[in-house]
Amino acid sequence: MGERVAILGASGYTGGELVRLIAGHPSMEIAALSANSKAGLAMSTVFPHLRHLDLPRLTTIEETDLSGVDLVFCALPHATSQAVIAGLPEGLKVVDLSADFRLRDPEAYRRWYGKEHAAPELQTEAVYGLTEFYRDEIRAARLVAGTGCNAATGQYALRPLISAGVIDLDRIVIDLKAAVSGAGRSLKENLLHAELSEGAHAYAAGGTHRHLGEFDQEFSALAGREVRVQFTPHLIPANRGILATVYVDGNPAEVHAALAAAYAGEEFVLVLPEGELPSIRHVRGSNYCHIGVVDDRIPGRAVIVAVLDNLAKGSSGQALQNANLMLGLDEGAGLRGVPVFP
Amino acid sequence: MGERVAILGASGYTGGELVRLIAGHPSMEIAALSANSKAGLAMSTVFPHLRHLDLPRLTTIEETDLSGVDLVFCALPHATSQAVIAGLPEGLKVVDLSADFRLRDPEAYRRWYGKEHAAPELQTEAVYGLTEFYRDEIRAARLVAGTGCNAATGQYALRPLISAGVIDLDRIVIDLKAAVSGAGRSLKENLLHAELSEGAHAYAAGGTHRHLGEFDQEFSALAGREVRVQFTPHLIPANRGILATVYVDGNPAEVHAALAAAYAGEEFVLVLPEGELPSIRHVRGSNYCHIGVVDDRIPGRAVIVAVLDNLAKGSSGQALQNANLMLGLDEGAGLRGVPVFP
Amino acid sequence: MGERVAILGASGYTGGELVRLIAGHPSMEIAALSANSKAGLAMSTVFPHLRHLDLPRLTTIEETDLSGVDLVFCALPHATSQAVIAGLPEGLKVVDLSADFRLRDPEAYRRWYGKEHAAPELQTEAVYGLTEFYRDEIRAARLVAGTGCNAATGQYALRPLISAGVIDLDRIVIDLKAAVSGAGRSLKENLLHAELSEGAHAYAAGGTHRHLGEFDQEFSALAGREVRVQFTPHLIPANRGILATVYVDGNPAEVHAALAAAYAGEEFVLVLPEGELPSIRHVRGSNYCHIGVVDDRIPGRAVIVAVLDNLAKGSSGQALQNANLMLGLDEGAGLRGVPVFP
Amino acid sequence: MGERVAILGASGYTGGELVRLIAGHPSMEIAALSANSKAGLAMSTVFPHLRHLDLPRLTTIEETDLSGVDLVFCALPHATSQAVIAGLPEGLKVVDLSADFRLRDPEAYRRWYGKEHAAPELQTEAVYGLTEFYRDEIRAARLVAGTGCNAATGQYALRPLISAGVIDLDRIVIDLKAAVSGAGRSLKENLLHAELSEGAHAYAAGGTHRHLGEFDQEFSALAGREVRVQFTPHLIPANRGILATVYVDGNPAEVHAALAAAYAGEEFVLVLPEGELPSIRHVRGSNYCHIGVVDDRIPGRAVIVAVLDNLAKGSSGQALQNANLMLGLDEGAGLRGVPVFP
Known part of the structure; x- marks a missing residue:
């Protein structure tokens, strides 16, 4: 059972890290994985360290079946993310790991990223994802913007x-x-x-x-x-x-x-x-x-x-912590792995 | 509740790795940690990556209270281990991570390690800990010798x-x-x-x-x-x-x-x-x-x-896998952490 | 005065290493540096570690002036090298660092490199550049093929x-x-x-x-x-x-x-x-x-x-050692730098 | 011929680096190498990267023959250096690589190093070795203190x-x-x-x-x-x-x-x-x-x-540059090796 999630842009490091963390989550299941440039490949080809996991094959974003999905992690490149998210089913919860929704002010976005934002209304809606400081807003959010x-x-x-x-x-x-x-x-x-x-x-x-x-x-x-x-x-x-x-x-x-x-x-x-x-x-x-x-x-x-x-608390771990809040789960589920030293 | 274990020689890398793995084990609890050279210190002083865990303070082997302990992991240096294990309460299950009980033949031990074995009777009793090939013997063993x-x-x-x-x-x-x-x-x-x-x-x-x-x-x-x-x-x-x-x-x-x-x-x-x-x-x-x-x-x-x-499947992971067998637990408990890449 | 050399393909690691070694050579001077993809740039832009040296600006191969040049080091990619070398002025000494002239047999070349050789007559002429074993042939050679x-x-x-x-x-x-x-x-x-x-x-x-x-x-x-x-x-x-x-x-x-x-x-x-x-x-x-x-x-x-x-004795050092022989210089000139440890 | 130098404390990294640099110096010769803890060993045992050089065997400081030596590099541990240098033949030029003579003020030395200086008169005499800013003083100095x-x-x-x-x-x-x-x-x-x-x-x-x-x-x-x-x-x-x-x-x-x-x-x-x-x-x-x-x-x-x-310009290179000045040689002799990249 559990909550069903999809990862869009699963072939980058943050995508792979999300899979790693979710694999240890007690009640979250990966329903779909997309990566346009690697569509058709098994995840174990892209990330051999995930070889032992039973994971969905990579699809293009267009092909990805999001029915029955409770939440989407969007680990796409900056600027790509905003268009993709704007096209997702209304009401689908989204945790974005790109830079696209971190700045609330369109003018600030333009200054730092050198272009107009493609989805300014979402920019306003998005909650800044620094969990410890936006916990209540994140719990209620539909779209959370992962921080740098x-x-x-x-x-x-x-x-x-x-x-x-x-x-x-x-x-x-x-x-x-x-x-x-x-x-x-x-x-x-x-x-x-x-x-x-x-x-x-x-x-x-x-x-x-x-x-x-x-x-x-x-x-x-x-x-x-x-x-x-x-x-x-x-x-x-x-x-x-x-x-x-x-x-x-x-x-x-x-x-x-x-x-x-x-x-x-x-x-x-x-x-x-x-x-x-x-x-x-x-x-x-x-x-x-x-x-x-x-x-x-x-x-x-x-x-x-x-x-x-940077890949865990700095991006994919933060994303999962926020997803837990958005889904009403234990905030730390899947995130209590002890640091690997040496 | 769960099974209570002690780690003797907890200040080395295999000791730290055991703590890391056991922290993610659903039914195993660390009851005692010994390290003669660091006795008195908090584990977080020796291994700051374990800082967030609530762990017993390090003691000398002599001071270590093994009452109520179901199994001991012995992560002591080669040659030290055999004397310590010989002195442990009879019937206490032991997984040894040193080289002391890997060779069954006293003559082979003498040739490779350059000295007489101090506990030859235990040498004969010990089961070689390569899990996949000695699974039944390990299940029944009191003393398992971790492999190189x-x-x-x-x-x-x-x-x-x-x-x-x-x-x-x-x-x-x-x-x-x-x-x-x-x-x-x-x-x-x-x-x-x-x-x-x-x-x-x-x-x-x-x-x-x-x-x-x-x-x-x-x-x-x-x-x-x-x-x-x-x-x-x-x-x-x-x-x-x-x-x-x-x-x-x-x-x-x-x-x-x-x-x-x-x-x-x-x-x-x-x-x-x-x-x-x-x-x-x-x-x-x-x-x-x-x-x-x-x-x-x-x-x-x-x-x-x-x-x-080498620290996981090659020593501490193997040790935990064997301990799970010896305690009648799920063999892979605490061991399903996904590899960390990159 | 001294001998004047050119390096074709100077923007790769072997090219940079040749410059490093030649800078310490008592009687060799760099007359020209080519790198088609970086033509027009200063060498210090491509390799900031060479910033203090007074070096010719990078040119395309076509623009490179080889008049007055005694020997050319050809540090171009495999397959590119054979065409370029075939077009060099007759009689110009050449040390090639690519794989193009290592195999004397056209059939072996075809098998290992998957294509026909573009300059089979040069393939026959080229001397294999393992200095200690082909010293006399190298001394007399016009074209020496650096080894893998x-x-x-x-x-x-x-x-x-x-x-x-x-x-x-x-x-x-x-x-x-x-x-x-x-x-x-x-x-x-x-x-x-x-x-x-x-x-x-x-x-x-x-x-x-x-x-x-x-x-x-x-x-x-x-x-x-x-x-x-x-x-x-x-x-x-x-x-x-x-x-x-x-x-x-x-x-x-x-x-x-x-x-x-x-x-x-x-x-x-x-x-x-x-x-x-x-x-x-x-x-x-x-x-x-x-x-x-x-x-x-x-x-x-x-x-x-x-x-x-691999960059010194395995390629650029070997190339310089061979060039010294071909030019009648002290074989070890520019090559006596002590290993850098740690 | 050339200038004859000795290195006291030649078994540490700065000692090895001095040998490396001096090996490429046109007119400097290593007359003696000391290292109390490794006395009797060949330098190639301590530093196999120097294997091809013909170097004096390591001696204790006491045994080291300084007759005919023009300058001593002292690469000894902090605090050891001051006693050794105080005991060297009067008039022998010394470049010290330790921290012992960097601070001119005995009170400052006491505060930062936690003890009384053993040779306060030398402390006053020593010239601070930051070449570009103390060039004239270094030229005239008998004792130069290498900087941190x-x-x-x-x-x-x-x-x-x-x-x-x-x-x-x-x-x-x-x-x-x-x-x-x-x-x-x-x-x-x-x-x-x-x-x-x-x-x-x-x-x-x-x-x-x-x-x-x-x-x-x-x-x-x-x-x-x-x-x-x-x-x-x-x-x-x-x-x-x-x-x-x-x-x-x-x-x-x-x-x-x-x-x-x-x-x-x-x-x-x-x-x-x-x-x-x-x-x-x-x-x-x-x-x-x-x-x-x-x-x-x-x-x-x-x-x-x-x-x-840190080992070159930060210590041994600086030391050689200063020695060149003290001996009236070309300041950059032995120091023009091009950086090793990658």
Whole structure:
């Protein structure tokens, strides 16, 4: 029995990760899998690690039978998603993993993504999918927009501090280190093993990364004024994981207290004892986010480090957590796998 | 409720992996954790990836309270294990992950491990823990000896072929590539990241690796005559995974058929279609073993490739699978986690 | 002054490696660099690690001015090379790094590469570029064909043994582990960092890899009879390096003696003391090849391990060594850089 | 002939790197190599990548014959170095690679290193070894103190900006990503491949890293007032390389201009065109430092990224560059090896 779901765009890393997580879900069943470029193939051809699972064959989106489906995960590329979702049966619940519905403001979408949105009415309807902060809206939503994985990491570190008013909103630096799977399975020279292994570099530096649109939207809404952070993402030679080092002006004890209070009842976001910092190797493959705070030697400044697995808590795990809420299930179902270390 | 287990030697990688797997087990509970060198510490200090779990504090073996414990996993170093197990309450079920009880013959033990065995009577009693081939004996056993991770990989590829009589017993070459976690958490120069990353080397070459003792014992018993394989392990710059490339003289179709037949009903050992070969990245973090066969261009020769995760199916996963059998539980409980890719 | 050289196809890894090596050459100067797909770009755009060098801008092959050029390195893709070289000024010395001229027999070329050769007369003229074994022919050659990097590694381990008649020609297994840069800078899914890192797999197994054409040609010629080896290459998660583990039937002492004798006077091929085995991390970035031999426990069998850097000794280093010979220069000029470890 | 040098502490990574670089030096000869823990061994046993070089056998420091030696490189552990150097023949030139003589102020040494200095008079005499900024003093020095590798990277990015007065001295954040070889060849759990590979973490965060002593000393001296930066180093899964991302308040164009002007005549420090950022993979194995600047979207803020190879420009390359100056040789001799990519 259980809830029946479909995954559109199942041949990318987030699609494969959704299958992995749902396979361990006690009451969710995969009814359909689509991937236009791989239609007709068995999922085990595209992802041999799923070989032992009994999964539907990949179909094109057009062919995909959504009758009897309770919820659709949409793991399609940015810009493709909005058109597909607009064409889905009315009333079908949707969790979108693309960037298409993260920004509520059409003008902001245009600025960060360089084009008009194809479904502006859905843009307004969509609920921003950062589970711990939009839980009630997500429960009631028809369409939830998965957050950017970098955007999620930075927000876990900063939202409670902005809400609590314990930091200077004009002096926020997010220096982020991201593993390579966040860039997806696309064929780009700088994602080749020979280029990336033993490398490390900043990209989209100086305030040009699209996830800044999410920071701007969310932090400004929280603060009730415009907030602009500095944000430099770096690619590091690892497969999974994001580590955000966040520099703030604020009393470190207050910073730690605000985070501890905000996440006190949360199953998947853990605040470490003051002075301890986390590592991406301790959340790999899991839905957990670890956050630590240290005092800087300069009085009145604190350093926060937040880590999560970009494919899990940063995208597919978040998507499943939201789907659980939308379907009235146990929020953590399928998400309690322990991190894989080493 | 459920079964209560203890892990002795919980601060090494196999100990941590046992905790990870058991945390997802529907009816097993961790009652005690020991680690002499880290006694007094919280498990989350030793393994921060287990931070969210509610686990007993580490104790010394002597302090460990085993009352009410149904089964002990013994993840102690080689040679330590035999003395500790000899001192455990009679009748307590034990799954040993060390090398101490793998060889049944005291003389073979002396030859490969360079010392007298301290508990030869237990050596005779212990059942060899290669689940798929000793299932009935394991069900009935009090003491099960976990196999070597390399030894397991080679045996999955070869046992059905020896049993079926489809290969030349005098022409078997096992060329094995092992990720580094198999060497444990011990501090050795050649396990440093700076040494191993971007490196690769053979070790214990030419027939000196101790897992050969297991190959000799098992293959000779199966064949009813002495069998001596060639075996060269190599260390490769990866964390988890063993890939064994096995060269045999035999008809490739018969080789494939023998493997397919042997594992037809097995949940965790999968034989790929003829001509397909597996990769360690597709079994990472899981209890699955994938096996493929290709024809060599030289008629009458075949190449078999078997892969598994050394910490899971190669040690802690195997141990849990055996414990499930010994406790009368579902054999695959806690072991169905999908491989983590990428 | 010095010798003036051009590199055609300078935007791939072997092209970049040639520039790196030639920059340290005492008497060689780069007169022209071509790369059709990147024509017009500065070399520092394509390869920022060459930023400090004063290099000619990239041109198309057609635009490339070869007047005053003494020798051309042709680092073009397979099949492209033969047409380009056929059109070069007569008498211009050429070192080709592609596969196009490795096989002397048109029929063998057709079988392994699946098409007719476009310049069969050059195919006959070309000298096989394994320096230590074709030194005199290379000195006198106009066109030298660089060997396959895997083919070079296997031959360094085996040629002296075949020549000395100390091994069984029908029982040769070459199990090879190759770092990823050997696959070039091409955009393929299985070369992505997220796929390859923490992975390892066999490819072109069972006797289908094209470098077998070279083994067949060279070993058969040496032995005076047809020799067919078994050869399984594996991709491992490292950037540079090839490690070949070679299994032979032969007396280990004789095997070691034959190798030691063959390379006694060689600057770049070093035979380790009996019982020691090499690692790819000890030849990284260099023109050195290290070879070790161990006895197998089965009498009359030996294991040989040979390592080299696929981009250096396996291709661009070999190419420069051959160019030095063709130009009458010190054979080792520009090639004495010490391996980079760690 | 040439200059004769000795290396004390030759069995660590910086010692091995010195040998590698000096092997390519046109007029420097290694007269002696010491390593107390490995005395009696051949260098090729400790570092097989040096196998082809003809090197003196390792001796204890006491046994080392320094007669006829022109300069000593001291690559000993921190705290050991000061006693050894105090005991060397008066007048012998010394380049120290340890932390012992980096801080001129005994009180600062005590604060950062937790003990009294054993040779305070040498502490005063020693010249700080950041070549481009202390060139004249180094030429005349008897004892030069190699800088911290992290400290060098941060200073290359910041010194010209402090000197030019183009940034706010109270708002400097250095977020640094360091490869693992900087931690040396010491046996620590968090340097194991299985721990570090696929990991990444901050360490010595919040202003506790000892290289801050160097930043404080140097930046305050430059500015003529106390300067305190924020500095968070992170360990990333790579072997060689440091990438420092530096956040400053200042006009980006002025920042770029100040850097470009400062390094206009420098052979080894290259400033990239505005808007381009460097990667550690483009300086690997070399003495080059690449620096880039981008505008932040927040007016009046700039992001600077500086990269170098911690073992080369960050320690052993710097040491050789300084030795060349002290011996009156070509400053760049032995240091022009092109970075190894990929």
